[in-house]
Amino acid sequence: MSKSKSSNRLVIPEAREAMDKFKMEAANEVGVNLKDGYNGELTSREAGSVGGMMVKKMIESYENGLK
Secondary structure: OOOOOOOOOOOOHHHHHHHHHHHHHHHHHHOOOOOOOOOOOOOHHHHHHHHHHHHHHHHHHHHHHHO
């Protein structure tokens, strides 16, 4: 069995704190209770809803920047 490394590396490591805050805000909006650190007890649906909200907000931000 091989050890897996996380592929979730940020291009700009200094952005980690901002991304964590962004993730917590998105989780709060969809009603998912995240805690700092490992959240392995989340269902796939909960994790997906957080990621989906993050993508939605990023797209909205990009579109607003085009105006």
